[in-house]
Amino acid sequence: MAKAPYRPPVPGPAFIRLLAGFADGPLPTTSPDISDRLSQWVDWNRAVALSRALDGRLPPVAPDAPVFDSAEQAECERVRAVLVAAITAPAEGKRTLADDPAAHRQHCVTLQRAMQAATGRLRGRLRDMLAHLSPELARLAEVDAVMEQTLSPREQSLLAAVPALMGQHFERLREAALPAPTAGDTEEAAPSGPSDGWLARFHQDMQDVLLAELDVRFQPIEGLLAALRPR
Template identity: 30%
Template sequence: MTQTPSYSAGISQHRLLQLLAQSGAPVSDGPLPCCGERLGRLFGLSETLILDSAITFRARQTGMDQRAVFDRVIQELANSRQALMRKIKTYGDDVEPNDCVDFEHYLNSWLSLQRKAIAVSRQLRDKTRKAMKDHSQTLARLAELDVTFDHAMAGYTSQCFSHIPKVLEQRFQALAQFASCTPDDGLHRYCEEAQNLLLAELDVRLEPVLGLLEACQNEVMNSQ
């Protein structure tokens, strides 16, 4: 089975928070509550019942070797990430230096790239789950648990990522004022910071897929 690519899982979140702090976002530097406590805040009664069902989930049909599918998803993930990185690094290139462009133009372009990152991560995650449910009961149960956690955390995740455009707007205005004598330098710096934030967000969004694929790899190795 193809080696699962590693993008420093766990470090991606720290990198994103670090970049947000550098851009002026209020990021807490105090200790966070334990993982169990934080998850408990997201799971109401209905989510808890769904989680209990996921823990005892049994797929109707398993036992179809999905190693080839896992390999294809791993390769697709690597290719998609590289393609998105290339697109992200062109952010702001469509603006001419003498154009008088407000933040809305930059925001729409940034949001378009963010939507691409969301769509790619969602597509890869769904493909991985489907293959897991066909491969074995162990992976099928893990896929069902991932669906449950994904749904329970969807609102919280969306809320967290929705703060980034607000940070970008504040940063755009601050750099525009700071670099009023040399506006091109200010815009170049803004575009560079916006690209770095989106690259960090991309890796955070891909981490669940990487975790699932690593579990698939471990399951395949243990069954040999």
């Protein structure tokens, strides 16, 4: 069985480290400067909108926004638990899907869409609650809205590459698990296909990646929750 080449550890969040382990080719030894990277993502129109949100007059407090309470906190926890359960649910028809990388990629896409929809709803609702509390927190909600509009297209473009990357990882694991042919093998007595061990590893790897992606998607929500919780 072929062994994967050694890769030095990659700095960064768990999500980045996991994906880096599945990538082909050399990896950078240092993370790019965040300010340089943001300058490539934020065009001048978005930069002006962000500047206005940061430096303009404090926005008025919204009179009819929903109020944050323990039930809202519990709802955020419930939504996250539902997504975790969907990601960690036992894969159905493992043998049937073993030779179908497209099915695994589609499964990954489906879970990503569920995460995007659920976290988007939560984020918008929490911003509405912030806008109800004070002019300062209303400004924070406005800044978060601009940041979401600015960074979401780039974020979704990058996350859309995950299913394809996992598909490549699937192919490498399957190929590495195939028994090496020997000189005495004939067409009738060719080595059997790969065992299920590689597939179990793939399922675990994809689960780990999706859970790490969920953590990334919940970071803005955790920030809004921290601002909403009473001091």
